[in-house]
Amino acid sequence: MALDLSGMDLTDIYPIKVHTHLRFLHLGNNHLDNASLEVLANLPNLVSLYLNNNLVKSTTLPRFEYLQQLNLERNPIEQIDPIDQPLLQILVLNETRIKSLRYIGYLSTPILETLSAVSCRIENMIADYALTMVNLFLAYNNIKLIESLQGLSNLRRLHLRHNKISQLDGLTVGLDKLEYLNLRENQITDPHEIKKIKSLPSLSEILLMDNPVDDEMGSDIRPMVLMYSLELARINKKFVNDEEVEYARSLIYEVEAEEEDIYLEGAHPGEDFDD
Numbered sequence: 001m002a003l004d005l006s007g008m009d010l011t012d013i014y015p016i017k018v019h020t021h022l023r024f025l026h027l028g029n030n031h032l033d034n035a036s037l038e039v040l041a042n043l044p045n046l047v048s049l050y051l052n053n054n055l056v057k058s059t060t061l062p063r064f065e066y067l068q069q070l071n072l073e074r075n076p077i078e079q080i081d082p083i084d085q086p087l088l089q090i091l092v093l094n095e096t097r098i099k100s101l102r103y104i105g106y107l108s109t110p111i112l113e114t115l116s117a118v119s120c121r122i123e124n125m126i127a128d129y130a131l132t133m134v135n136l137f138l139a140y141n142n143i144k145l146i147e148s149l150q151g152l153s154n155l156r157r158l159h160l161r162h163n164k165i166s167q168l169d170g171l172t173v174g175l176d177k178l179e180y181l182n183l184r185e186n187q188i189t190d191p192h193e194i195k196k197i198k199s200l201p202s203l204s205e206i207l208l209m210d211n212p213v214d215d216e217m218g219s220d221i222r223p224m225v226l227m228y229s230l231e232l233a234r235i236n237k238k239f240v241n242d243e244e245v246e247y248a249r250s251l252i253y254e255v256e257a258e259e260e261d262i263y264l265e266g267a268h269p270g271e272d273f274d275d
Contacts, residue, residue, distance in 0.1 A: 006030070006050070017042035028052040028071070037061060051075065059083050059103070072096065083108045093117040101127035139182070146170025153177060161185050161207070168196040177202050185210040191217065191224060198228045205234040223248050
């Protein structure tokens with residue numbers, strides 16, 4: 001059973017408590033605060049709850065045994081309070097005022113798969129993410145480091161556009177299923193940082209536009225990126241062709257040959273002998 005009460009300028013929803021069989025409820029674009037939402041405790045069967053664009057200040061809501069999707073986008077939430085939703089899979093916090101992901105944790109949301117906190121005020125990524133996490137969208141924040149991703153072997157999409165990231169060390173933590181990585185509009189200056197994508201065996205698309213390293217290298221960035229991840233299908237929104245792959249392979253062979261020569265010279269230094 002579904003009910004859509006969005007955009008009705010509601011400040012009170014007390015009569016809704018009689019609809020105990022509701023599974024899908026849309027309350028977006030109203031004037032509801034946390035006090036007015038306490039009545040939702042009478043709706044034990046909710047699976048999807050949209051509360052976007054209201055006056056909600058706390059992420060602590062009644063506990064729902066079956067809730068899978070919660071949208072709190074565009075609410076005046078300044079911090080994440082404890083969330084206790086055992087079956088929650090999708091949490092949307094876009095355009096809130098949060099600075100930290102502190103209470104995003106595997107204990108309160110143990111099977112969370114998608115977290116979207118775009119255009120907030122987040123300063124770091126520190127959180128105890130559920131090991132089930134598949135999609136992490138944290139674009140347009142103030143994040144400086146990629147961190148707290150250890151153990152997220154199911155993560156497939158990582159969106160970090162328009163942050164303040166300059167180093168990619170946080171990617172080398174066993175993200176074996178990561179397919180999509182968006183680092184557009186960050187502060188990556190050192191080409192050697194790109195080498196760290198070698199630790200992402202499933203990566204098929206990467207975006208690096210509008211970083212200093214991309215601006216400086218221009219078209220040369222594509223073969224360099226391919227050298228570290230030959231399985232990429234798209235770089236900066238453009239598909240990779242066979243010629244680019246072969247060129248990247250030739251560069252790899254050249255680098256390996258140079259490294260071997262340096263090793264041999266070091267292992268067998270030249271000496272002068274009398275006949």
